[in-house]
Amino acid sequence: MKAQCDFGPRYPGSEAHKKTRDWIVAQAKQYTDKVETQEFTHEWSVTKSKVTMWNVVATMDVGAKTTVLLLAHWDTRPTADMEWDVEKQKKPIVGANDGASGVSVLLELMRAFKQTPPPVNVTFLFTDGEDLGPEINEMFLGATHFAKNMKRGAYSFGILLDMVGDKDLEIPIESYSQYYARSVVERFYRNAALLGYSKQFPRQAQGQVLDDHLPLNEAGLPTMDLIDFQYPYWHTLDDTPDKCSAESLAIVGRAVESFLRKERGS
Ligand SMILES: [Zn+2]
Numbered sequence: 001m002k003a004q005c006d007f008g009p010r011y012p013g014s015e016a017h018k019k020t021r022d023w024i025v026a027q028a029k030q031y032t033d034k035v036e037t038q039e040f041t042h043e044w045s046v047t048k049s050k051v052t053m054w055n056v057v058a059t060m061d062v063g064a065k066t067t068v069l070l071l072a073h074w075d076t077r078p079t080a081d082m083e084w085d086v087e088k089q090k091k092p093i094v095g096a097n098d099g100a101s102g103v104s105v106l107l108e109l110m111r112a113f114k115q116t117p118p119p120v121n122v123t124f125l126f127t128d129g130e131d132l133g134p135e136i137n138e139m140f141l142g143a144t145h146f147a148k149n150m151k152r153g154a155y156s157f158g159i160l161l162d163m164v165g166d167k168d169l170e171i172p173i174e175s176y177s178q179y180y181a182r183s184v185v186e187r188f189y190r191n192a193a194l195l196g197y198s199k200q201f202p203r204q205a206q207g208q209v210l211d212d213h214l215p216l217n218e219a220g221l222p223t224m225d226l227i228d229f230q231y232p233y234w235h236t237l238d239d240t241p242d243k244c245s246a247e248s249l250a251i252v253g254r255a256v257e258s259f260l261r262k263e264r265g266s
Pocket of ligand 1: 235
């Protein structure tokens with residue numbers, strides 16, 4: 001998380017954005033067999049010019065029949081729109097929780113799965129343009145692009161990690177996930193409880209969250225969003241590493257790892 005935040009705000013078009021892309025690619029190459037970038041452009045309403053963005057797709061093929069998609073967005077919000085002060089609102093956020101946290105857990109899972117391979121193939125998708133905005137029609141751009149180009153039936157299901165680093169971690173069941181990916185939700189939350197993580201993963205509804213899982217679900221891939229939306233620093237300049245904890249990242253990582261290790265690959 002620190003490495004990413006040290007690059008600074010990582011919004012599309014910034015220098016830090018490109019550096020982070022290269023850093024993620026380099027990290028992923030250490031642990032997976034195949035790493036690709038998926039480039040796309042978007043004409044941004046704010047600048048009226050084209051922005052180039054990149055999804056990073058890393059594949060771990062263990063020779064199983066089924067493949068699971070794990071994803072997190074790596075871009076950060078170009079504006080701190082939840083700040084009270086109008087001047088502060090114009091500044092880009094560091095996005096420790098909203099950006100870096102999900103990426104950190106994905107990289108950690110890669111490391112663990114490289115050491116002891118899981119029973120299923122895993123595709124790690126780092127999406128870009130999740131948080132461009134300002135409005136909802138200019139968000140989830142990388143996930144939408146990926147969903148459009150995704151081969152039908154390529155994945156059995158997806159798990160999205162977003163804002164998973166909060167010190168006070170609590171990830172109730174997100175409602176779109178419950179609707180579109182009910183059996184994944186059931187299995188995941190049951191297993192989290194077995195691990196002793198009922199406090200962090202309470203089996204309660206938290207309402208609908210608009211996120212990268214929507215375009216995937218709409219394209220027919222059941223995808224669960226693990227998100228702790230009760231985070232007072234959301235889209236502010238205070239979304240910094242000190243608000244997060246390594247323990248929270250580790251719990252989410254262990255919960256996903258343990259769940260995937262119980263899946264059947266054929
Ligand atoms: Zn955000």
